[in-house]
Amino acid sequence: MAPLEAPETIVIDSKKYRHVREGLASVLAPYAEEPPTSGKHSKNNDEGNQAVFYNPIQQFNRDLSVLAISVYGEGSLLEKQTRATQKNQHAKKRKAARKLDPPPVDQLDNEASNGSEQPNNRKRKADHLEDPVDSNNAEESAKRLKAKEPDEDDEEPLVAELNADPAGAGIGEIQQPKSNGHPQATERGASQPPVPKKQLSFSILDALSATGLRALRYAKEIPFATNIVANDLSPASVENIKLNIKHNEVEDKVRSNLGDARSFMYSKVGNEQSKPAEGYVHRYDVIDIDPYGTAAPFFDCSLQAIQDGGLLCITCTDAGVFASTGYPEKAFALYGGMPIKGPHSHEGGLRLILNGVAMSAAKYGLAIEPLLSLYIDYYARLFIRVHRKQHEVKLLAGTSMTVYNCGHGCGAWVTQPLLRNQARTSKIGDTFYKFSYAQAPSTNRNCEHCGSTMHLCGPMWAGSLHNPHFVERMLEKVRTLDKTIYGTVDRIKGMLTLALEEDLMPNDSAPDSTGISESKDATAPDPRSIPRLATNMPDNAPFFIMPTYLAKTIHCATPSEDAMRGALLGLGYKVSRSHCKPGSIKTNAPWSVLWEVIREFMRTKAPIKEGSVKKGTVGYNILARVRGSERAVVSGLKDATREQLWRCETKDDLKTVLQGMLYRLENEQAMLEKESSGSSEAKDDSEEARARTEGSPIGRRSRSKSPSAPPPNRLKITFDENLGKQKSRGKLLRYQMNPRENWGPMSRAGRTT
Secondary structure: OOOOOOOOEEEEOOEEEEEEEEOOEEEEEEEOOOOOOOHHHOOOOOOOOEOOOOOHHHHHHHHHHHHHHHHHHHHHHHHHHHHHHHHHHHHHHHHHHHHHOOOOHHHHHHHHHOOOOOOOHHHHHHHHHOOOOOHHHHHHHHHHHHOOOOOOOOOOOOOOOOOOOOOOOOOOEEOOOOOOOOOOEOOOOOEOOOOOOEEOOOEEEEOOOOOOHHHHHHHHHOOOOOEEEEEEOOHHHHHHHHHHHHHHOOOOOEEEEEOOHHHHHHOOOOOOOOOOOOOOOOOEEEEEEOOOOOOHHHHHHHHHOEEEEEEEEEEEOOHHHHOOOOOHHHHHHHHOOEOOOOOOHHHHHHHHHHHHHHHHHHOOOOEEEEEEEEEEOOEEEEEEEEEOOHHHHOOOHHHEEEEEEOOOOOOOEEEEEOEEEEEEEOOOOOEEEEEEEOOOOOOOOEOOOOOOEOEEEEEEEOOOOOOHHHHHHHHHHHOOOOOOOOOOHHHHHHHHHHHHHOOOOOHHHOEOOOOOOOOOOOOOOOOOOOOOEOOOOOOOOOOOEOHHHHHHHOOOOOOOHHHHHHHHHHOOOOEEOOOOOOOOEEEOOOHHHHHHHHHHHHHHOOOOOOOOOOOOOHHHHHHHHOOOOHHHHHHHHHHHHHHHHHHOOOHHHHHHHHHHHHHHHHHHHHHHHHHHHOOHHHHHHHHHHHHHHOOOHHHHHHHHOOOOOOOHHHOOOOOOHHHHOOOOOOOOOOOOOOOOOOOOOOOOOOOOO
């Protein structure tokens, strides 16, 4: 644990400030003049009683945000440049077409003589032709028209592409298109001066700024940021922000604003200005929301003030609500869903927050795309790209899910999509979606593994939590950062590596062809672009598992991480870690396979004493399916005949199913002995018993629909640690311990009661 250091303090105008240096910025955080009256909210860490909130614990949050916005901004500017270039090319084509095919002079004379109104500038430009044209000065008139300045109706010259030459314009800078080598003459005959470089606009809103540290760091560490607003509701905070803006000499980029963040963002609705005042931004490229507690009250208003394709950065520090079962009513009120119970509750909390943002966005025809979703220390940090895509909004119900969770039992879960998105191909080859109701329920009232009651959770986001292309770009950029400036580089590398490993989606679902950030040459995409992912597929591994919890349920030793990974990989499933918790495993293996792996590890590697698991407990019910035991025979028979009994409609159907059950009960012991000796007669007896059980028409229908995969108790499970070893990525700080005492969200600033 790092030792506590005394804060650096300075005095300005008889007022005491803490001098904070972070990144390339430094701020003066004032202390409160009077101590609090209650000891409950007094000194926290070494910060004393703050008048304006500052938490050094969140330096990782701010370092990560600078990195994420830098990577996103480079791709966003590339998209802006592409759109501007295309628009400029279209304008040039229209202008060239008008010059090649001008309107006849007689037509213009007739329109003028008829007194027809000129509805736009294009027709008014022909007013000089209303006078009779003299053949003697026709040539002079033609020369005068040729030397004339660009037409009034021509669109304003747009920006050109980013210069590919490293020595040319950098990110955020553009150059005007080069001329054809013949400088245009002005009215006085002099050549025009060279046009200076113009910088693309990139605006950021720090909605809840406090000391203004985030806004200052964005101004000094993101070179292409042009307009940054640091907003706060507290007059004391805004005065402190103004002081820090001058202290950092960024008056040209950062300005403060006093007001409620929600009111400020809602003021952008319907307030677009054709000629905005200096510093006015209608919608922002990036909006950063980092409140004390939940960010739910800011979801709706932030979506009103963000550009199409903009980045929404959200922090929620109320993990006691979105990641626990203590306040389900509060979680539903804030995020529109119920939290999930278990070690994976924090990952479920991320999905609850995303669901809240997605539902707020869908009302306005906006679709969200999570670029990076992390649970860090005690809070959630999400980076979400927002698109105005009505057709993707229709896919939201299919990528939202409820979860049946065995929270009071073995911890298993079953997901249930709210709608089914079925891709179809039209006659001309276009892809469209057919939407139909999902079949329910997707599980029984009681857990199929331990018999405990299932509980309903969600709805929550069912899609991917990260965009792997975005994470890869961040990993590339973080390697270039100076550790003396960014003190959390090692931890950023480790957490981003874990986030990248979490991607277990099929390879064919990665890039979405609807992305605008594709380069002109599809074979050589620009490395700064961030391709979009397909939004129609739910995540096939929505939560992680903890092998320690599984082993604890049946009171056996825990298999090593490599052994567990090797067993699942040997069965053909994907495996990775989760960034949320050390010792976690993310896999697309079903729970029936997971429990079979744990039971087989107990049976072959770490046997337990007879009677160590009490009858009637969750572990006792899980162990009922251990291979070779009499209870496994009964459990397997119940599973095999449960559906047939439910489908029986006549006495003959019921009689056939019961006869098959009795046959297997009478001959099961002999079948087990033959199986252990490898006799082929056991296979014949087993087939005969199955035929008796499934002899009814109902049984035959069920058998025809059964999957071809073998049942879990027939799987060959090998705990191959060599197979389970991950490829070495060097020394990475994947999970960190608390570096100091009282590591947490700290007390609110200025609280005195």
